[in-house]
Amino acid sequence: MTYDAVPTATLASEATVVIRARFRIELPEDVWANEVSRSFPDATLRLLTGVPMGDGALELGEVRSESPAAVSDAIRSHSDIHGFDQLYGDDRRVISQYEATEQSLYEFLWGSSFPPEFPMIVEHGEMEFDVTATRDQFEDFGSALDESGIGYELLSVVHTDDRRGLLTERQRECLTEAHQRGYFEVPRECNLTELGAALGIDKSTASETLRRATDRVVAQFLLGHD
Structure with a gap:
């Protein structure tokens, strides 16, 4: 292989x-x-x-x-x-x-x-x-x-070369919570308001944190670096 x-x-x-x-x-x-x-x-x-x-x-x-x-x-x-x-x-x-x-x-x-x-x-x-x-x-x-x-x-x-360095602790927490709660499912099983409530942050902060985390993960997946 x-x-x-x-x-x-x-x-x-x-x-x-x-x-x-x-x-x-x-x-x-x-x-x-x-x-x-x-x-x-x-x-x-x-x-x-x-x-x-x-x-x-x-x-x-x-x-x-x-x-x-x-x-x-x-x-x-x-x-x-x-x-x-x-x-x-x-x-x-x-x-x-x-x-x-x-x-x-x-x-x-x-x-x-x-x-x-x-x-x-x-x-x-x-x-x-x-x-x-x-x-x-x-x-x-x-x-x-x-x-x-x-x-x-x-x-x-x-x-x-650094699995933990890709995301900040907050980004990792937000992305993990979103995945576990079904945010990425079709149809979605939770929305940004619910996600923010689970994390103790407002909807706009949840949206921005999730967007940044997702962007970094996609970039790593497609390009092999940050």
Whole structure:
């Protein structure tokens, strides 16, 4: 695997370089998430967290769909799913906890030298996820993917020599709160007034802080520097 999007000159100081990449992999045909996502083309399955448990895994998952109840029922009734417990549901999404009898959904990541990052997104039989690693870890992970025979695509790669220096503390707090509250969802699940109230600032300050934070993140993503 290569990552030509990362200029060689900027990798001179390997000890401080952090690489953040987004991958898309093809799920095996017999994995329940592959079957369900292909049966419901409009659905987005979000694995919010998962931990190994015996030969399987305990997972917290979210369904987003025009008919989330139907997708949720398909997951509940799948032979690889047990102990299904719906925690939340409305006309757009369902959040559930369940036990999966196999770990194929993300077992490759558990075997890597760094933990998987959540959420993992499954659509149309493919899973997208982010990886944050040193250059050496990134290259090792890419080599392991190549050797595994898993079909994959490297969607994006960004590097920085200071993950904490990109945003101010206030910008980071505002951007994190906005993401957690669904400000960037379509449709939005919170507005600037609500975001400002959660942060203890007024609407205009929330708007300006969020705009500056978003601009810096986009610039880093597209250009690889501030």
